[in-house]
Amino acid sequence: MNVxxxxxxxxxxxxxxxxxxxxxAQFEELEALKKRNVYELADLPPxxxxxxxxxxxxxxxxxxxxxxxxTKGFSQVEGLDFDEIFSPVLWxxxxxxxxxxxALEKWKIEGLDVKSAFLYGTLDKELYMEQPQGFKVLGxxxxxxxxxxxxxxxKQATRTWWHELDRSLKALGFSRLYANAxxxxxxxxxxxxxIILTYVDDIIVTGPNAAQVASKKKLFMDKWECRDLGExxxxxxxxxxx
Amino acid sequence: xxxxxTAQTPxxxxxKPEPFDxxxxxxxQSQYQSVIGSLLYLVLRTRPDLAFAVTQxxxxxxxxxxxxxxxxxxxxxxxxxxxxxxxxxxGRSDGGLYAYCDSIYGDDRSDPDxxxxxxxxxxxxLANASVKxxxxxxxxxxxxxxxxxxxxxxxCAHDCAWYKILFGELRKxxxxxxxxxxxxxxxxxxxxPITQKGIKHIEIRYHYIREQIKKGEVKVFAVPTMENxxxxxxxxxxxxxxxxxxxxxxxxxxxx
Numbered sequence: 001m002n003v004x005x006x007x008x009x010x011x012x013x014x015x016x017x018x019x020x021x022x023x024x025a026q027f028e029e030l031e032a033l034k035k036r037n038v039y040e041l042a043d044l045p046p047x048x049x050x051x052x053x054x055x056x057x058x059x060x061x062x063x064x065x066x067x068x069x070x071t072k073g074f075s076q077v078e079g080l081d082f083d084e085i086f087s088p089v090l091w092x093x094x095x096x097x098x099x100x101x102x103a104l105e106k107w108k109i110e111g112l113d114v115k116s117a118f119l120y121g122t123l124d125k126e127l128y129m130e131q132p133q134g135f136k137v138l139g140x141x142x143x144x145x146x147x148x149x150x151x152x153x154x155k156q157a158t159r160t161w162w163h164e165l166d167r168s169l170k171a172l173g174f175s176r177l178y179a180n181a182x183x184x185x186x187x188x189x190x191x192x193x194x195i196i197l198t199y200v201d202d203i204i205v206t207g208p209n210a211a212q213v214a215s216k217k218k219l220f221m222d223k224w225e226c227r228d229l230g231e232x233x234x235x236x237x238x239x240x241x242x
Numbered sequence: 243x244x245x246x247x248t249a250q251t252p253x254x255x256x257x258k259p260e261p262f263d264x265x266x267x268x269x270x271q272s273q274y275q276s277v278i279g280s281l282l283y284l285v286l287r288t289r290p291d292l293a294f295a296v297t298q299x300x301x302x303x304x305x306x307x308x309x310x311x312x313x314x315x316x317x318x319x320x321x322x323x324x325x326x327x328x329x330x331x332x333g334r335s336d337g338g339l340y341a342y343c344d345s346i347y348g349d350d351r352s353d354p355d356x357x358x359x360x361x362x363x364x365x366x367x368l369a370n371a372s373v374k375x376x377x378x379x380x381x382x383x384x385x386x387x388x389x390x391x392x393x394x395x396x397x398c399a400h401d402c403a404w405y406k407i408l409f410g411e412l413r414k415x416x417x418x419x420x421x422x423x424x425x426x427x428x429x430x431x432x433x434x435p436i437t438q439k440g441i442k443h444i445e446i447r448y449h450y451i452r453e454q455i456k457k458g459e460v461k462v463f464a465v466p467t468m469e470n471x472x473x474x475x476x477x478x479x480x481x482x483x484x485x486x487x488x489x490x491x492x493x494x495x496x497x498x
Contacts, residue, residue: 094372101412
């Protein structure tokens with residue numbers, strides 16, 4: 001069975017040594033959530049239901065074990081836990097067109113990957129989640145977690161992340177294109193520009209002026225914790241060679 | 243599939259899939275859907291040459307037969323032979339943005355209740371490589387090949403307008419987008435606002451093309467069918483034409 005199909009139960013059947021390794025991965029995830037200040041312990045208000053959660057596991061290509069806490073978005077109640085969930089997405093015709101422009105005008109293409117992007121999304125609703133499976137705080141098992149930030153699996157996770165991105169890119173001098181809301185562009189007085197393509201947490205930064213691209217990229221990376229992919233070689237599983 | 247036999251074209255020349263009379267087993271259906279899902283992924287990203295073949299086969303995901311599955315294998319054989327091909331944006335040519343547009347009248351057999359709908363296909367090329375492609379069954383029944391082509395031209399003009407907005411926002415304003423089609427009747431009707439017997443029933447929204455031509459946003463030109471590259475988005479061509487058109491799409495041998 002693929003690691004991605006495993007549940008906590010399957011982990012429990014593994015030899016003790018493997019169990020410890022996966023448990024370590026789970027602690028790392030909880031640590032990351034704590035660092036991002038995603039939730040706090042709270043009492044569940046009457047009339048509300050806590051959203052369920054579960055663990056998903058993955059083996060990265062470098063052998064690294066990764067565990068992620070996700071909510072079960074289907075247990076959210078419409079109206080109470082979420083309203084709007086639409087989130088704009090980058091079209092492939094835009095990607096191809098911008099890549100073609102970059103090829104035509106010899107632009108530099110830089111890639112970025114935002115780490116745990118969804119955890120940046122600010123929620124506009126009060127959401128309550130059960131404590132993580134197998135990691136309940138001793139003596140406070142009846143309490144729930146009040147979410148301060150979006151978390152993977154929530155119905156509105158992509159939307160809140162996109163809002164966050166839109167807001168902060170505006171602060172960095174970018175404006176969203178009318179033609180496709182996944183493209184952001186900063187125009188400079190000298191006629192040059194920096195273009196940012198965003199497909200959820202995969203980012204491409206490109207533009208005619210390499211220095212401007214580098215400086216905007218730096219600003220972006222100061223704002224979010226990113227993995228710098230340098231010269232972009234892969235975007236959405238499309239290999240880019242040049 | 244690595245050592246599979248290779249095929250020159252995604253599907254045999256002139257192949258038209260027929261709906262399956264029986265009922266597919268759940269296992270076959272799930273296998274077929276997963277294969278089609280993977281192929282559609284390729285179509286969207288970097289393989290316009292598969293667009294027609296895959297969208298044709300994708301009509302049968304609700305009830306596939308062994309024959310359909312076999313034909314998706316044929317597509318994979320084609321992929322095996324072209325695994326070293328890539329969509330190349332070389333940026334060396336000076337070709338601007340233009341579109342090729344085509345349709346085929348009443349070829350659809352997939353829906354037993356509503357057969358004989360037409361298929362349309364178009365693609366946009368920027369600097370001699372395709373940046374957008376489209377192959378789709380039309381949503382209404384055309385009464386003539388001219389009408390099918392007219393609707394395709396109109397849908398193509400929607401994308402022209404989008405490109406105009408995009409390039410405007412990128413500070414690269416365009417004058418007009420040339421659209422190449424091979425139906426003289428449709429082009430005549432698009433350029434001349436007359437109401438003839440043959441087209442009086444066309445819904446208002448499909449006359450969008452006329453307005454766009456009048457405003458000078460697009461210009462429509464006729465090309466011979468043999469040179470209409472969008473032909474490959476409406477039928478399964480033979481190897482000669484297919485390979486010629488594929489090169490025009492910007493898909494080239496690009497070993498890494």
